[in-house]
Amino acid sequence: MPLYKTITVSEDTKVLIWKIEESIDSLKQSICLTDNCTSRISSMKSEIHQKGFLSVRQLLKIAGYSADDLYYDERGKPHLKNGAHISITHSFIFSAIIISRNAEIGIDIEKQRNKISIIAHKFVDYEYHYLTDEDVRKLTVVWCIKESLYKVFATHGMSFIQHTKVIPFELNEAGTVGWIHYKSEVQKYEVKFLEFEGFTCAYVLRTNN
Incomplete structure (x- = not known):
């Protein structure tokens, strides 16, 4: 079973x-796959x-859930039937989920x-203050x-350039702050990221500030 990494962000x-x-x-x-799966x-x-x-369903099992516990709303955002928050991603040979009992999250x-x-x-505007097009990583x-901010906010018409901002960071810091400014809403998110085998993973958690 190739569970590659487990990150305990907090108790929840x-x-x-x-x-x-x-x-x-x-x-x-x-x-156990549902008919819809x-x-x-x-x-x-x-x-x-x-x-x-399928690997996401394997991750759900490890987390103590079945495929039937997962559903999607009209915006395409995933949810768990017990009310816990979940976000899902996969790219080539890696997939991941983040689950939180309390915080709104994206990955x-x-x-x-x-x-x-x-x-x-x-997708870059404000961030050109501290990076260039050559900064691939x-x-x-x-x-x-x-992408994580978009997944957690899940609002039609949201623009990466117009409505999201990533505060300056260094790669060795493994974290920063993200903001969503959408119409009258202003939301702050704690951000963590990591790199492995030529891939990047980032996840965001909404803060109370």
């Missing part, structure tokens, strides 16, 4: 990361997406690739943070 919040090394049949073992897998043309989907994993420099202008951190 935990991150689980899976490295996908198994076949689809192996990933299906020991988990089976239908979704059948509709996926990419084996990478199928494995990502994202991305592979570090040079092509992020080409699309940086689509930092750009990937910023992208992961903004």
Whole structure:
């Protein structure tokens, strides 16, 4: 069972990361899939997406949940039936979930690739104060943070450039602060990030400030 990493953020919040090394049949073992899960897998043309989907269900099992405990609202945001908060991500050979009993949370994993420099202008504005298009690793951190903010806020019309801000950070700090400014709403998020095997993972937790 390739549970790659467990991060205990707090007593109420935990991150689980899976490295996908198994076949689809192996990933299906020991988990009970709902009819909806089976239908979704059948509709996926990419084996990478199928494995990502199944590995997330394996992570749910490790966290003490079944596939039936997970549902999505009209905005596409995942929830757990017991009221705990959850966010989900997968990229190539890694998948992850973050679960919190109290805090609103978001998580994202991305592979570090040079092509992020080409699309940086689509999600970076304020952050150009402290990075450039050549800062691939930092750009990937910023992208992961903004994806995580988008997942937790889950509001139609939200823009990475217009409505999110990542406070300056250094890669060795492994953390920073993220802000969402959307219409009359201003929300602050604690941010943590890590790098492994050419991938970046970031997760955000809403603060009370």
